[in-house]
Amino acid sequence: MHKQESILIVEDDYDIARIMSDHLRKEGYDTTWASTGKEGFEDFKVGEYSLVIVDLMLPEMDGFSLCEKIRLESEVPLLIVSARLEEENKVRGLGLGADDYLTKPFGLAELSARIRSHLRRYRRYMIQDEEEIQRFSRGLAIDYVKRVVYLNGAPLMLTAKEIDVLFLLARNPFQTFTKVDIYEHIWQQEDSEGNNTVTVHIKSLRDKLKDQTRASKFIQTVWGEGYRFIGDQLS
Structure with missing residues (x-):
């Protein structure tokens, strides 16, 4: 070994x-x-x-x-x-x-x-x-090993929690996560006021990804349920 x-x-x-x-x-x-x-x-x-x-x-x-x-x-x-x-x-x-x-x-x-x-x-x-970086259309690339996210070739300045949230969603594409699911999984605490915490992090992520709520490219809001990742992975 x-x-x-x-x-x-x-x-x-x-x-x-x-x-x-x-x-x-x-x-x-x-x-x-x-x-x-x-x-x-x-x-x-x-x-x-x-x-x-x-x-x-x-x-x-x-x-x-x-x-x-x-x-x-x-x-x-x-x-x-x-x-x-x-x-x-x-x-x-x-x-x-x-x-x-x-x-x-x-x-x-x-x-x-x-x-x-x-x-x-x-x-x-x-x-x-x-050996691989996961790549998506619209210029998004995710390196899970180095924990680096790129948009159009430039590394994004994401916080550790923003990276954790994005990784959770991207690793489970088209699976809807409630705010409670995300908060308890990422912050490892029972949800009390966690809903607002998740909302703030999702908004910040979208801003950095240049992802508009009404025309989502990566993170989509499932109204009344939560969020899911809809990025189109390149083969």
Whole structure:
């Protein structure tokens, strides 16, 4: 392993988390442990992980919600580990973007094999992704790796939160996000007065993108619902 890969373990059972973490460290991985769904998402937002292991039954935020939030902004492999055997849970978890589902109890050798398989695919994806900048008509280009947004070849002076909002929308084109969705995902707080915060950031983004509300090129208002990204991606 040329570069030590980092794995985030989100598991509320201390003994299980310790066994997985100790085993994966012996395998050469760096591991971070979070005991709640909310803590796991906070760790994910500030760290760089090659794979995330998620239990379903978590306090504060369940594993389903955590997988959904992570998948909105990253293609990192998601491996669900759960004692819940029901097929509907597997279907729901995979439908939310998880890559695999491992039922407890499981062997550590199988865990390692699954992780190696997903990491091989993710490495190939990352090599391709880093070579490309997503380009749209009307002069918009987004470099997700360097976190730089260009308009007609010139880099835009966006704040960190403006970039986060744009990335969330652009990574999920034509999906409508309410103001509450955006606020809770980007600011990681329950919405209180967040609606105005989102409105201000969307307005600033539109001004910098030269995007008019009545003739949207990139960010469209879905009246009574929220916002969605409608940029026309170039092939």
